[in-house]
Amino acid sequence: xxxxxxxxxxxxxxxxxxxxxxxxxxxxxxxxxxxxxxxxxxxxxxxxxxxxxxxxxxxxxxxxxxxxxxxxxxxxxxxxxxxxxxxxxxxxxxxxxxxxxxxxxxxxxxxxxxxxxxxxxxxxxxxxxxxxxxxxxxxxxxxxxxxxxxxxxxxxxxxxxxxxxxxxxxxxxxxxxxxxxxxx
Amino acid sequence: xxxxxxxxxxxxxxxxxxxxxxxxxxxxxxxxxxxxxxxxxxxxxxxxxxxxxxxxxxxxxxxxxxxxxxxxxxxxxxxxxxxxxxxxxxxxxxxxxxxxxxxxxxxxxxxxxxxxxxxxxxxxxxxxxxxxxxxxxxxxxxxxxxxxxxxxxxxxxxxxxxxxxxxxxxxxxxxxxxxxxxxxxxxxxxxxxxxxxxxxxxxxxxxxxx
Numbered sequence: 139x140x141x142x143x144x145x146x147x148x149x150x151x152x153x154x155x156x157x158x159x160x161x162x163x164x165x166x167x168x169x170x171x172x173x174x175x176x177x178x179x180x181x182x183x184x185x186x187x188x189x190x191x192x193x194x195x196x197x198x199x200x201x202x203x204x205x206x207x208x209x210x211x212x213x214x215x216x217x218x219x220x221x222x223x224x225x226x227x228x229x230x231x232x233x234x235x236x237x238x239x240x241x242x243x244x245x246x247x248x249x250x251x252x253x254x255x256x257x258x259x260x261x262x263x264x265x266x267x268x269x270x271x272x273x274x275x276x277x278x279x280x281x282x283x284x285x286x287x288x289x290x291x292x293x294x295x296x297x298x299x300x301x302x303x304x305x306x307x308x309x310x311x312x313x314x315x316x317x318x319x320x321x322x
Numbered sequence: 323x324x325x326x327x328x329x330x331x332x333x334x335x336x337x338x339x340x341x342x343x344x345x346x347x348x349x350x351x352x353x354x355x356x357x358x359x360x361x362x363x364x365x366x367x368x369x370x371x372x373x374x375x376x377x378x379x380x381x382x383x384x385x386x387x388x389x390x391x392x393x394x395x396x397x398x399x400x401x402x403x404x405x406x407x408x409x410x411x412x413x414x415x416x417x418x419x420x421x422x423x424x425x426x427x428x429x430x431x432x433x434x435x436x437x438x439x440x441x442x443x444x445x446x447x448x449x450x451x452x453x454x455x456x457x458x459x460x461x462x463x464x465x466x467x468x469x470x471x472x473x474x475x476x477x478x479x480x481x482x483x484x485x486x487x488x489x490x491x492x493x494x495x496x497x498x499x500x501x502x503x504x505x506x507x508x509x510x511x512x513x514x515x516x517x518x519x520x521x522x523x524x525x526x527x528x529x530x531x532x
Contacts, residue, residue, distance in 0.1 A: 151531055152531055154531075155469075159473060159493045162470070163371070168388075169370070169371075172388060176392045176396075179392055179396055
C-alpha cells in the first residue's frame with residue numbers, strides 16, 4: 139500500500155475517513171429493484187400460509203377432532219353404563235350368601251340390571267333402576283330354568299329345627315345357583 | 323438527527339404547522355394500523371436509505387444489506403399493529419434493523435464474504451478525498467478502492483456492538499442518546515463503546531491518519 143505523504147496525513151482524522159463511508163450509496167436502479175422486491179415480499183406475507191403447527195392444529199380442530207370427540211364420549215358413556223351393570227350382577231350373589239334368610243329363598247328378590255346398551259340409551263341419561271322380579275315371575279318372563287325341584291325344598295323346610303343349619307346352607311347354595319343361572 | 327433534513331422533504335405538505343418527525347411518523351403508522359396498507363410505503367421511502375446504510379456498514383455486503391433491509395421492513399410491517407408509539411417509529415425501525423443484522427451476523431460468523439457498494443462520484447470530488455489522493459486520475463481510482471477496502475475491513479474487525487455504535491454515530495450521525503435508546507443501553511455505555519471502537523479503528527487505519 140502506498141503511504142500518503144505526511145503533509146496530507148496531518149489533515150485527516152478518523153472521523154473524516156468514516157464520513158467517506160456515507161458516499162457508498164446504491165444507484166437509483168438499485169432502489170427501483172429494491173422497491174419491487176419489497177412489495178412482492180410484503181404481498182407474500184399477506185397471503186403466506188400459516189406455519190405447519192397451525193395447519194396441523196386446524197386439521198385436528200376440524201372433522202377429525204369432532205369424530206374423535208364423539209368416539210371418546212361414546213366410550214365414556216359406555217363405561218359409565220356398562221360398568222355398574224357388571225357390578226350389579228355380582229351383588230345378588232354376595233347378598234344372597236350373606237343376608238337372605240333360608241326360609242325366604244324362593245321368595246327372595248333378585249336384582250337384574252339391564253345390560254343391553256342401545257344407542258338411544260347411550261345418548262340419554264342412564265337409568266340405573268333395576269327390575270325387581272320374583273322367582274315366580276322369572277319362569278314366564280325370563281328364560282330361566284329352575285334346575286332344582288320344589289319337593290326337595292319342601293323336605294328341607296319340613297323339619298326346620300333339625301336341619302336348619304344344613305338346609306339353610308343348601309338353600310343359600312340353591313339360591314346362589316338360581317341367581318347365577320338367572321343372570322348368566 | 324441526521325435524517326431530519328431528508329425526511330422533512332418527504333412531508334413538505336405538512337410544514338404549515340410545526341409537527342415533529344415523531345408525530346408525522348405516528349400519524350402514518352396510525353393510518354397503516356387503520357388498514358391503509360399503502361401508507362406504509364411512505365415509511366419505507368423515508369427510511370430505506372438510512373436503514374440500508376446502517377446494515378451495509380455493519381455487514382460490508384451489499385446483497386446481504388439489501389435482503390436484511392427488506393427483512394427489516396417486512397418485520398416492521400408484520401408487527402406494526404402492535405406498535406403503540408411509546409418510542410418513535412425511527413427508534414423502533416432502527417432497533418429492528420440492528421437486531422436483524424446482529425442475528426444475521428451471528429449466523430454468518432464463520433463465513434465472511436464482502437461485496438462493496440459502489441462509491442458515489444461525490445466522494446472523488448470531496449475535500450477530504452482530494453487531500454487523501456494523489457494528483458493523477460489513475461492514482462485516484464486506485465486510492466478509492468484501497469481506502470474503501472481498508473475502511474470496511476477495519477469495521478469488520480470490530481465486534482458487532484462496537485461496530486453498531488461507530489456506524490450509528492460516525493456514519494449515520496445519530497446522537498449518543500438516540501443510540502442508547504436504539505440499543506437499549508445507557509449513554510455511558512455508548513460513549514465507552516465508541517471510545518474503544520475509535521481507538522481500535524485508529525490503530526487499523528494509522529497509515530491514513532495522523
